[in-house]
Amino acid sequence: PIRSDTGHYVARHGQGYSRFEHSAHGLGLELLQYVPIEDPIKISRLKIHNRTGRVRRISVTAYVEWVLGPSRGASAPFVVTESDPDTGVLLARNPWRTGFGERVAFADLGGRQLAWTGDRSEFLGRNGTLDQPAALLRDAPLSGRVGAGLDPCSALQTWFELKPQSSTEIVCFLGE
Secondary structure (H helix, E strand, O other), X not given: OOOOOOOOEEEEEEOOEEEEEEEEOOEEEEEEEEXXXXXXXXXXXXXXXXXXXXXXXXXXEEEEEOOOOOOHHHHHHHOEXXXXXXXXXXXXXXXXXXXXXXXXXXXXXXXXXXXEEEEHHHHHOOOOOOOOOHHHHOOOOOOOOOOOOOOEEEEEEEEEEEOOOOEEEEEEEEEO
C-alpha cells in the first residue's frame, strides 16, 4: 500500500499469511494476504482507516499481469480477457495452453470494482512503468476494454468516500 518516504512499514509473516502495515497522510493501511490450503485462490484483504477529522476520497486499484503459460512473452498473444456481465469479475483464459486450455483465471474486488481494463498498454501507458502507471496519473476511469489481441492484464479500480475516523475493507480475489 501507498509508497511514501514518511512513516514506517511493518511486514509480518506467519504460517500461511503475510501482513503489511503502513500509515501516511492520515490513513492507516493493513494488507493481509493468504492462500487457503484447499482452494486455488489468493485473498488480499485491505483495511483502510481514516484517522483524520475530514472526509477522504479514496481510490484502490488491483493489478495483475496474466501469464497463463510458460512465460508472459510466449503466452500473451493467446490470452483472452473478458468481464462477467453479472458480477464484474475479470476473467482470463489461454485456450492454446497445453493441458490447461479449459481453465479460467479471475480477478475480483469483491464485486466493488467500478472500472477495469484487460489491456496492460492502457494501464501502464506508452512509456509507463509499474512504479508510475499512466492510468493512475490521469483523471479518467479505466475504459472497460477486454478481449483478444491485447497485452493481457487485469486492472480493477474502485473509489469511495471514507468518513472521519472510520474504516473500510476491500477484498481482492485472484485465482484460477
